Amino acid sequence: MSDFYFTSDLLGEFDRVQRQMSALLGNLPSSIRSSRTNTFPQLNIGSxxxxxxxxxxxPGVDPASLDVTVxxxxxxxxxxRKANEATSEGETRTYAKERFVxxxxxxIELPQNADPDKVEARYSNGTLAISVGKRETSKPRAIAIQ
Known part of the structure; x- marks a missing residue:
């Protein structure tokens, strides 16, 4: 007989074990590239x-309270991000809180080819879009063959 018992949902068991390990280890990332949990704001980075x-x-951040520096x-x-006034006042007992306040x-560490003099930022509909220009020397260019 085996000392191990698995239910019919093996993936569910793996998920349960992962949650227990995360709780035990304080949600440490599983690899160097893993993102931290509960970080705000979430980012997409590309080039x-x-x-x-x-x-x-x-979302929910007043653009005047944002600061972008290089x-x-x-x-x-x-x-x-400030608390919503409708939920912060009164005698409401909170049972679950998923929104960061x-x-x-x-x-963000920028690559060496980033030009700190060419940074633009726009805020619209809860999204902050930042564009950092690249140095001219790092851009691809065609070489003429003579």
């Missing part, structure tokens, strides 16, 4: 031939 494109999803090869996004700061 084109001309720029590095960063999209930060920050210094020594890093881009920092910081700000604050408070100050935040995200730091």
């Amino acid at each position: 084109t031939d001309d720029s590095i494109e960063i999209v930060a999803f920050a 210094d020594k090869g890093t881009l920092t996004i910081s700000g604050e 408070g100050s935040f700061r995200r730091v």
Whole structure:
């Protein structure tokens, strides 16, 4: 006889074990590339031939409270998301809270070809889009053969 018992849902068992390990280890990432849990704002980062494109999803943040800075090869996004006035007042007992409220700061290391003088940021519909231009020397170019 085996000392192990699995239900018919083996993937469910793996999920249960992963949740128990996460609770035990404090939600440490499973690999170096894993993203941290509960980070705000969530980011998408990509690039084109001309720029590095960063999209930060920050719904409910007043654009006036956002700060974007570039210094020594890093881009920092910081700000604050305030509590919704309708839910912060009164005698409501909270049973579950999934929405992040408070100050935040995200730091992104920029590649060496990023040009800190060519940064643009736009906020629209809860999304902060940041475009960091690339240096001219790093852009692909065709070489004429003589």
